Amino acid sequence: MPTQPPDTVGEFEAGLDALDTPVRQQANAAARTRKFLRVVVPPLVALVGIIAIWQLLWALAFWPEYQLPAPLTVWDELWARLHTGEVFAILWTSLHRAVLGFLIGVVIATPLGLLVAKVNVVRRAIGPLLTGLQSLPSVAWVPAAILWFGVTPTAIYVVVLLGSVPSIANGLVSGIDQIPPILPRVGKALGAGRMAAARHILLPAALPGYLAGLKQGWAFSWRSLMAAEIIARSPQLGKGLGAYLDDGRSFSDMPTVIAAIALILIVGIGIELLAFRPAERSVLRARGLSGAPQ
Amino acid sequence: MTAIMDELTDPIRTNAVRIERVSKSFSAEVHALDQVDLDVAPGEFVCLLGASGCGKTTLLNLVAGLDRPSDGRIELATGRPAVMFQESALLPWLTAARNVELPLKLAGIPRGQRKQRVEQLLELVRLGGLGRKRPHELSGGMRQRVALARALASTVDSAESGTAKDVLLLMDEPFSALDAITRDVLQSELIRVWAQTGASVLFVTHDVREAVRLGQRVVLLSSRPGKVVRDWHTADTDPDSEPELVDEINGALREVISAHATS
Known part of the structure; x- marks a missing residue:
């Protein structure tokens, strides 16, 4: 039984709390600027370096011009397309397909992942298949998709889905598998039924793994789309980045080829930086996980 | 008919927990509990003491409804028990306040009432104003x-019973992972909360000193299978004879453990 008067215990406890609480540094404006510079400067330097080497190699004329054009020639090609607005039409054709395909993938893969994670028979039946599909390059589906659906947007979406669904579903499965076993028990003790437990405990607890799956799923969607666009050409499909790249190949126009590759890269990096990195950071930060990329 | 009704509603005659001949086997060889009988009176603080492998956690899980007994009956005269584990097991993506709020949300309690109750409960554990912190x-x-x-919040089965008197607190070595100073403080906090809520408590521990300090009654379980060996009424022990009692219980615990050396 406590022998001290209660307010002494309270004060003692408050002191203990103050000492034991993890200390967090508050970032001031100067520190934030420094951090920003630390993040932005290295990749910029790397980029400048790569272009400088490229310029040097071109100047040394190791390869003929049609194999290695000057950086400026590529820039002129890009600038011309930008000027006419053609780039935006090309980007839109590819991006809207990739995003739409990715979103359909999420809608299909999420319940699929839940089923595989929570129903043992389903896991044994299609778990290995999902993992196998994940390592199958989805470009392998292009011939089949064209034979099934013709050179249509449907064929493209089928390839994109076959690329993204296994990654997203597997990400969710590993997210659920990594939930500490105490959490579902806590849910039960707090009075959560099956559905409530899935909504309030299972899904939020699996979120980091799920997000990693989404990120990989997006990368696979984007790759699959490019593969499909390069191979499957028809007026019905319009001109996306893949088609633009293939144009460069058929006209032996290296500046176009490099410009197309640069655009594909820029989209990939842009989506990562604008969508996935911030989402991942806020999820990990909220949980006090230090793996958050800066 | 009226007699039965009386027995169900009369808090003096109904135990908060009645465990009758409860056994639990996980397989043909592994018998965790064997014919355990144990009652917890309303408002009583009972400490379950035993070495590792004595099935005290298993028994607590059975009372909490997280597992089913292989045999025997468990009756609770209280609402949903509040369960606390060795780890806090807070949901890391929710703030402290939202963690406490979750069981109220699951019980379908309206928002305004939830906020109020969360504040009360955080105040009760002296964490008022820290609700926005993450675990x-x-x-x-x-x-x-x-x-x-949060455990106390989960005892609210329905919207109307806000400050239910029939709270049952089940605690599975909740302080064993803490440092000595913090453990000491939390023990006195628990006694304060217990006095303030009038809860019945079933507290699992392997620490004799802790059991004697906290409990009104200390129940010793044997190991493999778990069985009630003895119990001590510790409520009115005067501080001077407390070390003797601790020694006595320690001796009994050692005996139980030594008995396994031969088998």
């Missing part, structure tokens, strides 16, 4: 206090 921003002791507040 990783709190110390181990503070996390256990949030877990206690």
